[in-house]
Amino acid sequence: SQQGEEDPQALSIQEGENATMNCSYKTSINNLQWYRQNSGRGLVHLILIRSNEREKHSGRLRVTLDTSKKSSSLLITASRAADTASYFCATAGAGGTSYGKLTFGQGTILTVHP
Amino acid sequence: NAGVTQTPKFQVLKTGQSMTLQCAQDMNHEYMSWYRQDPGMGLRLIHYSVGAGITDQGEVPNGYNVSRSTTEDFPLRLLSAAPSQTSVYFCASSYLGRGGSETQYFGPGTRLLVL
Numbered sequence A: 001s002q003q004g005e006e007d008p009q010a011l012s013i014q015e016g017e018n019a020t021m022n023c024s025y026k027t028s029i030n031n032l033q034w035y036r037q038n039s040g041r042g043l044v045h046l047i048l049i050r051s052n053e054r055e056k057h058s059g060r061l062r063v064t065l066d067t068s069k070k071s072s073s074l075l076i077t078a079s080r081a082a083d084t085a086s087y088f089c090a091t092a093g094a095g096g097t098s099y100g101k102l103t104f105g106q107g108t109i110l111t112v113h114p
Numbered sequence B: 001n002a003g004v005t006q007t008p009k010f011q012v013l014k015t016g017q018s019m020t021l022q023c024a025q026d027m028n029h030e031y032m033s034w035y036r037q038d039p040g041m042g043l044r045l046i047h048y049s050v051g052a053g054i055t056d057q058g059e060v061p062n063g064y065n066v067s068r069s070t071t072e073d074f075p076l077r078l079l080s081a082a083p084s085q086t087s088v089y090f091c092a093s094s095y096l097g098r099g100g101s102e103t104q105y106f107g108p109g110t111r112l113l114v115l
Helices: none
Strands: A005-007 A010-014 A019-024 A029-037 A043-050 A055-058 A061-066 A071-076 A085-093 A108-113 B004-007 B010-013 B019-025 B031-037 B043-051 B054-057 B064-066 B076-078 B087-094 B110-114
Touching (some): A010 A019, A029 A061, A071 A085, B010 B019, B019 B031
Parallel strands (some): A010 A108, B010 B110
Antiparallel strands (some): A055 A061, B031 B043, B064 B076, B087 B110
16 A cells, blocks of 8 residues: 555646645655656656654755654745656655665646746 | 666567566666556555565565566566556665665666556
8 A cells, every 4th residue: 555645636836836745654754755757757866854854955845844744745946847747755664774665655746837 | 877777668468478577777776676657556666675686575566576686687577467467667776875865766667568
């Protein structure tokens, strides 16, 4: 079963607006990662936040993590048409290394209109 | 570096046929994984490996076999294809980085259609 639930399933915005995607998970984690997938392509890693971190920035990306609520959010500021893609959260289980095993959410489809 | 490569890009099989999906990485990563992606389902882990000669099952292993004889290669075998195995298959590799973090590097995927 999927660990993560993502919300919304689809998001449509205008260029320049901010996009926020949320992810909830069920069990304790070591870290949470966000990936982007352009249509028909492989996944590309965006950002990783560890369980002892609350917020992390990378360029136009801001990720928050609330382990008490078992939730995370990804904010993309000043969106561009090139940000159009599917975005997935993925969790690595607690208890040391996950050995390359990630549990993925179902994803949010983001469409940014020029 | 080529990163993670997968072959073939697209394959059509008949029910009951067998085939091997190839995956190779040139980054000397310890860990390799196979996922399948179905519409609206995100990615689900099939099998993974923590090093040459060591493999284990993921969430949906039935109908698939793996082996890892070298660090670089991690083939996925479909023993007797079924229509339910129609999916997009992704191979990924990763290493244990700073602070225990593991970023996964994905291949471009193999689209499999089982008739």
